[in-house]
Amino acid sequence: MKNKSAEEMSFLDHLEDLRWHLIRSVIAILLTGSIAFIAKDFIFDTILFGPKNINFFTYELLCSISNKVGLDESFCISEMPFRIQSRTMSGQFSAHIWMSVTAGFIMSFPYVIYQFWSFISPGLYENEKSNARGFIFISSFLFFIGVLFGYYIVTPLSINFLGSYSVSSEIFNDFDLDSYVGLVRASVLASGLIFELPIIVYFLTKIGLVTPEIMIKYRKFALIIVLTLSAVITPPDIASQIIVAIPIIILYQISIYISKFVLRKEKLKNKEWS
Secondary structure (H helix, E strand, C coil): CCCCCCCCCCHHHHHHHHHHHHHHHHHHHHHHHHHHCCCCCHHHHHHHHHCCCCCHHHHHHHHHHHHCCCCCHHHCCCCCCEECCCCCCCCHHHHHHHHHHHHHHCCCCHHHHHHHHHHHHHCCHHHHHHCHHHHHHHHHHHHHHHHHHHHHHHHHHHHHHHHCCCCCCCCCCEEEEEHHHHHHHHHHHHHHHHHHHHHHHHHHCCCCCCHHHHCCCCCCHHHHHHHHHHHCCCCCCCHHHHHHHHHHHHHHHHHHHHHHHHHHHHHHHHHHHC
């Protein structure tokens, strides 16, 4: 069928185009997920179960820093008092599948973003289309930084706190494999998506739903939300909460500057046309 321009495409044509972009994204995720499926020893023993080992990079780094600045020994751990078990017949196979899909999504994220951009780009101006390469690179970079932040900061802090938390010496922590995998997956993916905040603000500003004034006005509420989330996903000590909260607060402030930049460019463009 002859390719149509964006102006000639009907609503159903746009849906068909979106369907093919989604299909290509899913295929990319499944292909890269297949690689992760084959490399299960590395994915599980090294990546997934890394944060439950006391010699994990984050624990050693935080312990070293706390000793140098004279803090207590709360960041230095000597054991992980819990075990991971699978109590269902399909538990390990299910965890293997979903970890492979998660790894596939993370590895193929730049291609997924490319497909997203390919879908929306026909409705943009030529000068906006020229920013495609920068958009894909920045989006992927922020996502991967967020994934690393979730894996090396949020995940080990959460595992250390929840794994060592006890209400009675009579209780020993035996965690289901699905529960452990879910915690790691949620921490990593949520952090990756949160770090996309500047990109989201950029597009919301472009369509007029967000302005710098709105973000500045509600900044104190955003700060309360950030601190609340930090308190929920980290141990109940100030140091851990600050470690998680600071990058998110910085991202929020960067998003305000991005919103100002977008509006400034829009005003200059309107002056040139008038």
